[in-house]
Amino acid sequence: MAPSLPQFSAARMRSYVFRLPLFTRSIIGVILVLWVASYQGVFDLVQWGALIPKEIGISTMYRTNTFPLIHRGVFHTFFNLIALAPLLERFEAEYGTLTSLALFVGPLSTIPALLYTFIERGILGMNTAVLGSSIWVFTLLATEACKTYKTNPSFQLGTVQVPTWITPLVMVVFVSVLVPNTSFLGHLCGLAFGYGWGLGYLKFLAPPEWALRWIEGKLNLLGRLPHYVSVDQKTYGRFGVLPTTNASNISLPTGDRMQVEMGLVGTSGSLLRRDPRLLKVPPYLSFLCIVIGVAWLLVLPLDNYSRKTYISENALLPGQVHTYFAGSDQNVFRGYKREVDGMGEWGNVEVNDKLEEFFKASGLKVARQRYEYTSAGETYSGENIYAILHAPRGDAEEAIVLVGAWTNVEGELNKSGVALVLTLARYFKRWSLWSKDIIFLITADSRAGPQAWVDAYHDTHQKGVQSLPVKSGALQGAVVIDYPFDHRFESLHVVYDGINGQLPNLDLLNTVVSIASGQMGIGASLQKMWQHTDTYKDRLTTMLRGMMNQGLGHASGPHSSFIPYHVDAITLQPYGEGWQDEMAMGRVIESTFRSLNNLLEHLHQSFFFYLLMQSSRFVSIGTYLPSAMLVAVNFTIMAIFLWVKSGSTPSPDSKVGSTSEKSGPLAIIKKEDAVAIVPEELLEARERDFFLPLGVVVGSHFLGVLPLYVFNHTPHALLPIIFYLFSALNLLLPLLISSTLTHSFAPTLQQYQLLKSFSLLFLGMFLSALATLNFSLAFLIGLLAAPLTYIQPFKSTVITALYVVLMALLAPTSVLFAGTWYWNLGVGAVLREAAFGWDVWGMNTQVVVWCVWWPGWVVGVIQLFGRPRVREKGKA
């Protein structure tokens, strides 16, 4: 008989799952519940329930029963369930639910467990804990193998006759070789019991049949419980044939078989499509996606999900060198400091004249660069000055940059910072160990200056920015000093966010943190968390602040401009009142530069995508990405759901009235003798009218260019007025479009569904692509746009009104306004910053807001005001 491979069919799979008997279901349920429960942090379920040989005593006997139900991790649970479900289903179908319950709660887990404990503890003297239902899997496999052996004693492998009962043994060996962390001995114990059962030696363990019958009859279990398998049924199994001979063993000629299948599952796909239960799932599923997405993010700060940072690149060797920046250099620093203090009121060019003298006196090559940017009707200009220290041991192919902006991000004079750069330039020049060039850069400000310099260094500068007269090699890293006060400091604040949410390699940050805290004893903090107590709340706050900065995508310091060019960069800001002096700061820089000097290749070893919880704890992309992806997937699920829904014919009750007038084409269906005439429409998926919805969605996405252009090209004085005008217009616009649509096109319900489907599809698509580039922005926008998933033309005015209020609150303009109010900024200032970001930094956040989020919002509100046309009678 030719073995016919079982064909996978979704319908059959579904019906199989729905036919699973009661005990199997409950075991699966219990395993899943325990798996989910094992994720809480309060109570260590695994430790409580595992079979640990040394722990087994009279009071802890429960372990012999609980261990098969508890699993470690997703894969363990998943694969065990996949293996267990079909075997258990067969067992239950054969023996009945009650027997299975009695056996699996009792001897089937206890005996192998005791056997295992005995061998492991008594004979081998070890103490390996075991967990998971795989022991049952092997027990059941062994019983199945015994059954097979009776009907079919051996199979042929080459010339050798292999007895069939051996297959579970082979499997145990393979599993223990292929799958890590599996208990060979535990599986063997399971097998031993299974063979014993299969050969009939252990049948006495099963409860007597008359007792079961009595219980069953008294409690009327068959009538009360769904999917219950009776003790009586077991005689013939549930299928009328013995379950050991399943369908694949029945040898039907292929032709017959085909007909049988044609008759049974002739319409698998369309059945699935029209199943009302299946059509109800997606909205809940997508809601679940959002909830899990948010919950996922919230558990990240827990110890189990975040990791301690570590240095990945061995060449860095942070803090391994002795630092010599001290002693007489402090006098040099004081001298420079005095000079810088004196230049506080000077013009840019005069300052640079003086700085040039200093650098030249240190024996460095100096050059200057003028730049001028225009943005929102304002001009930002200045002159950068930089000096290059050529590496005594290098060939000018690589360079590291030390930056001190003349004024910092807040506009304060960076007096100690600039003085420190000058001192370090003089100090570094004395050393002969540099293998990379060092560039000392003093920019005129912290926003435009660094951008102009980096752009020009890579020859991508705009008009108005001068080219650099002198250059060195490829930039390997940049460190910025932001030290605008005179007094001593307590700790270092490390700023690391780049433009558009790009981050420097985590190794750079780790190096600085480990040098500061390990070598120098200076604490390091992130994201303005001046007091970090390492609690959940503080970790979460740090992470959320980091996400906010990343999501906004603006420059948080002079270092931000370097990061888009794949130059890893950070800003160091001393803060607080403490006893660390400027020399300690200088030593941190010195040690960092020595580490960077060690690099053999560009920083690449460690993570580029991470969220930091505190200076020594992070989550990597693999752990956090699913949360944003889940939020984005929610849109995609709904889009697919709506597409399917729009294609299926409307429910029959709405049709009854119009049947008599239907004039659509009829199809004649002949089946054997019967002939039926069916409207063709019922048979084919409904044609979709997708031009109008597609046009509206694509049109609104293109319309997004308008606010993008307006907000980036308006003089700053007009920005607030334009913003308020636009906000007002923004609330009216969807209403206007919606009424235009209803008047001139009268869209049907299907078209509204397609409108939403396309809009959500685009949203999901953009956000999941964005999540790979700027996770935080994708997550934030996904969350703010989440209500769009459930929007539709509601019948009830109350819901519509509520939704209108919600949508008005979640409009991009309202969110922007709320943000400015919350952070106490003016709308004008924020918009000016955004325009500056667009013109100078190449920030892309606006594009996402106006061309992804805003169009989605507009289309959402259009649906809210939409009135689907009632289907005209007679129109097929």
Next chain:
Amino acid sequence: MNVERRKVAIFGAAAAVRFLLFTCFPGLPDLLTGRVEISTPVTSFKRLQEGLFLYNHNVSPYDGGVYHQAPILLPLFALLPSSQSWPSMTYLLYILVDILSANALMKIAKSGEGGSSSLYCSPRMGKKWSGYAIAAAFLFNPFTIATCIGRPTSVFTTCAILHAISKAVVGSSFTSMFALSIASYLSMYPVLLFPPLILLCYDRRGPKQQNDSLLSFVSGNVMGVGGFLYSLFHMSYIITGSWEFIESTYGVQLLLPDLTPNVGLWWYFFIEMFDSFRNFFLGVFWLHLSSYVAGLTIRLRRQPLFVIITLLGIFAIFKPYPSISDTSLYLAMLPLYRHVFPLMRYTFLALSTILYATLLGPAFYYLWIYAGSGNANFFYAITLVWSLGLSILVADALFAVLRDEWEVERPEMRGKEIRQI
């Protein structure tokens, strides 16, 4: 003249959109020219400029190993004013080529070959889009527009293929073969379209050739193609002064020395491969690509136009240097079979996969090349997804057409769910 006015309106609008994009965003053409999704080593406009420079300075354009395109393009572009000083002339040429392609497409649609070929008449043929809609779908397809702005030379191949088909459906086999020869001369792979195309010509042959047998018809046209190709090669020999061009153009397509990333599947595979297996797998890949021709031609003998369309889809996936221009050609031809769309099952899936890949491709390329935080696997994974989406679309369309044929044989199965066993 209402009809003509619609044509003028569509063409005018398409030309205007392209011209606006060219002129309003002066950085755009160069940006798109650099995109690997649009420009491949064998079609890149930048490489054409390099070849042109060498040609204008009387150096063999194939010196330096950058230029891999047909020699006849050189005199053509040398006649145009330089694209540096007079870019608008180049722009106009590309816009014109696109419009010529659309015009040919419109003619194919008008012939009604999609719904009813001479051997087969679909029961659904009433459901179709007009030629204007099909031409508009081609002209306003973002892929086509991006291709036009990126100015790869594959647009000339596209134009030639479309003309070959449009001539074949009216039965003028001579012109059709001429166009096919030009397409093959420019890009080599269109020569694989010969079998279905000749059948299409044969099915639609004029009254004069009505008595020709298939064999004599085919052999006559094979001679024709051979003659055209020979004269084109000889012309190229005269232009470049040596036969070196064969190796640098067709040799590159066959042997794949340039492994610049593209949307296809070959580059990554051949980067990873040990050199000793290279020749073997080159053979396997080419064999795979060409093996579809015979099978499809025989199976779909009654609808040769659909064979051509499916082959174009397969080429867009499995060619050595595919680009989105090949995809746009396939997507342009597919609406000719509008009547089988209701039978397709995975359109939404396939199209959203393609859309996802379109967005994620550039994002991952950016992460790999510019941000440095990704690597080649990122981009390759997306090209796999892209190819997957395209293959679902191709297979689904093929299924729909086969189903359509099957329902003619077995009308009682109309509208019933079927599955393959």
